[in-house]
Amino acid sequence: MPQPPPELAQEAHKPPAPAAPVATATPQEKPEDVVGKARIDRSLPESLIAAPDKDRAQRNIDYGTMLSSRAAHTRFTNSWQYRRTRQGQIVGFEFSNHGGNSILTPRRDATKNQFFTRDFQFRFDDRARQDIHLLISDWVASRDRAFRLSSLMHSLMHFFPRSYLPAIVNAGDSNIVTLPTGEEVEFNAVTKEIRGGVLAESPVDLSPDRNERKYPAVTYQGQGVLVRADARGADPRIGTTATISAGISPSTCDKPGGCRQCEVPSKELWDQSGAVRFKFITDQEFDRYLTARCGFGLPRQGTGFAVNPPQS
Numbered sequence: 001m002p003q004p005p006p007e008l009a010q011e012a013h014k015p016p017a018p019a020a021p022v023a024t025a026t027p028q029e030k031p032e033d034v035v036g037k038a039r040i041d042r043s044l045p046e047s048l049i050a051a052p053d054k055d056r057a058q059r060n061i062d063y064g065t066m067l068s069s070r071a072a073h074t075r076f077t078n079s080w081q082y083r084r085t086r087q088g089q090i091v092g093f094e095f096s097n098h099g100g101n102s103i104l105t106p107r108r109d110a111t112k113n114q115f116f117t118r119d120f121q122f123r124f125d126d127r128a129r130q131d132i133h134l135l136i137s138d139w140v141a142s143r144d145r146a147f148r149l150s151s152l153m154h155s156l157m158h159f160f161p162r163s164y165l166p167a168i169v170n171a172g173d174s175n176i177v178t179l180p181t182g183e184e185v186e187f188n189a190v191t192k193e194i195r196g197g198v199l200a201e202s203p204v205d206l207s208p209d210r211n212e213r214k215y216p217a218v219t220y221q222g223q224g225v226l227v228r229a230d231a232r233g234a235d236p237r238i239g240t241t242a243t244i245s246a247g248i249s250p251s252t253c254d255k256p257g258g259c260r261q262c263e264v265p266s267k268e269l270w271d272q273s274g275a276v277r278f279k280f281i282t283d284q285e286f287d288r289y290l291t292a293r294c295g296f297g298l299p300r301q302g303t304g305f306a307v308n309p310p311q312s
Contacts, residue, residue, distance in 0.1 A: 040171050044070070046082045046090045047169035049178055049310045052162065055281045057128035059274065065091060079175060079189055080168055083123070093168050094121040095175070097192040104204045106140075115139055115147040118204055118216065120192070122166040122177070129162045130281045132180050135236075136216040143208040150233035153205070155216045159183075160225040161283045161298050161305035181224040181307040198222035223247050224307045225290070225298055229266055237270040246296050262294035 042048055064086045070093075071079055083092035097118040098108035106116045119137040138153040159180045167178040174195060175187045185197035194201045202217035215230040225246045229236035246260040268289075271277050280286035283298060283305045291297040298305045 040169050040176070042167075042169055044169070046070070046080075046093050047167055049167050050165055052124070052129040052132070052165055053127040055129045057126040057130045057275075057277055059277070061275050062091075062125065067094075079170060089127055091125055091127060092121065092123040093166070094119065095187070095192050096120070101191045101193055102203065103191075103193050103201060106206070113147070114141070116141075116204075118192075118201075120187075122168070124165050127165060129283075131278050132162050132166065133158050133278070134166075136218050138204045138213075138216045140204060140206050140213070141208060142210065148233075151210045151213075152233050153210075153213055153215050153230075154232070154234070154236050155218065155228060155230050156236040157220070158227040158278060159220070159222075160227070160286065161307065163306060164310065167310075178310050179222070179224075181222060182310045183222045183224065183307060184310065194218070220245075222307065223299060227269065229269075235276065237266055237276050238272055240266045242266050242269055244290065244294055247299070260294075260296050264293060268293075 062085060065083050066086075067081050067083050069081050080093050080095040082090055083094070084090050097104050099105065099116040100107035104116055104118055106114065108114060108116045117137070117139045119135075119139070121135040121137075122133075123135065124132045134157045136155045136157070139147060139151070141147055142151050162180040164178060164180050164182055166180060169176050170189060173189050175189045175192075177185045177187065177197075179185065179198065181198075183198040185199045186195040187193065188195055198221050200219050200221055205214040205217070207213045210232055213232075220226045220228075225244065227242055227244050229240050229242040231238075231240055241263050242265075243261065243263050266272075269279055271279060280289060287298045287305065299307055301307075
């Protein structure tokens, strides 16, 4: 797995195993309806579905966050890692596809200096709405079979509306991730391949030429708005062009790049120095920018911005 940004400290911990799932009735169900029905256990702090604690993230980076391993079940050791502050707040989680499957054929083997991976890093610093994002990184060897940070293929994604902090929970042989929109993505709990939901993926590009290699082939198929920026061996938010797209293009779309889509300089969306935060702290601010700049806004339900509530 690639090294995280140098300003972030890491520390491995193995917390106690979570309690077994308990079936309880929701307000829409009768107690007898849930007898024998396995419920998803959301007792882990990073599994709870919750709104952001605040809008604005602090200007300075917290250098004291720690990355710890989480074994969701004894079958799936090291199922994901979670990031927490010194105060114990969860501010992110991540996991990696280490190969040996249809998405990444070669297998990671650190003893042989082979570090094939597709990494998924969900971050929400300060548990704030402002900078909730997903960073996906593909790491393959160069022509000389060396693995270099400069060869990492990065894609950074923001999902709107930002109604929830990302959450992850184990459900048997799957891990379910809830996006900020409330939409869900299903991952194979062992291989970390995407199985379903509003994200889809294609195999990692194994070309040894970093200039020819394609960015992570992960696409969003939900009903919200996606901001995406790509970069080779660098922060995708700095000095690039970002693509903003709304939902799935209608079948009547005749534009090569898709309808309800526009490209903007990254400097319009992110600070270009310091903590590199997303400039639009609230969804209302971003909606005004989006309407003026791209001709479409965030999805609405009633008087607020919404796609759909989480399913679990």
